[in-house]
Amino acid sequence: MKTTNLFTRIMVVTLLAFVIYAADHIDAPNVQGGTSDITDFYAFQGENTDNIVFVANLQGLLSPNSTADASFDENVLIEFNIDTDGDAVEDLIIQAIPRDGKMYFFGPVAPNTTGLNSTIYTSQVAGEVAITPYGASAITANNAGMSFFAGPRDDPFFMDFARYGEIIGGNATSFNNPGTDTFAGTNVLSIVVEVPKDMIGGSGTINTWVESKQKQ
Structure with a gap:
């Protein structure tokens, strides 16, 4: 199985179950404000x-004025990890990395090694898609039953941080309905891959998490 380039994990968001999400929005100091920060x-x-859809959002809190100049980092690999047997170790991975205005996807493939370090499985090409420019209609691509997207999008995460601060400070007991969306008007860079479930396998329940890894 051909591989190339060593990448080392610099951030991980761990998720369990089948339909779920998580967010950190520059909570991780090692990647705060960098191109490898996973927001959601x-x-x-x-x-x-x-099918099952995997979405990784990066580089949160982009203002409309700064989004056009934001770009995926060609030295950052995004890796979707899939555990199909419940041992919290990846059995399959889907990799995404940008090159020259396109996002390239590899997998699903069983990794030779698990954990901190990764190589790109160039022999397991899943597909590629042109990165959608800011303000343009979404560019998508399809191959072998899989679908792909990469580009800027409005941040979908909703959180009222001011109210949260009031609750933590003991000045409020609950959130307002609907509250104020702290992330309104900000953008992220999104990577989306849709995969037939029969390419994932397993018993019907999976563990899944995403990592960003820096080229070494």
Whole structure:
């Protein structure tokens, strides 16, 4: 199995179960404000219920004025990890990395090694898609039953941080409904891959998490 380039994990967001999400939005000091910061991870059943969708959002809190100049880092590998047997170790991975205005995807593939370090599985090409420019209609691509997208999007995460601070400070007991969206008007860079479930396997329940890894 051909591989190339060593990448080392610099951030991980760990998720369990099948339909779930998590967010950190520059909470991790090692990657705060950098191109490898993962703001959100989503995994959910697709509109086609035979598929599962994985979404990694990066570089949060981009203002509209700065989004056009934001770009995916060609030295940062995004790796979707999938555990199909419940031991919290990745059995399959899907990798995404940008090159020259396109996002390239590899997998799903069983990794030769697990954990901190990764190599790109160039012999397991899943597909590629042109990175959508800011303000343009979404560019998508399809190959072998999989679908792909990469580009800027409005931050989908909702959180009222001011109210949260009031609750933590003992000055409020609950959130307002609907509250104020702290992330309104800010953008992220999104990587999306939709995969047929039969390419994932397992018993119907999976563990999944996403990592960003820096080229060494």
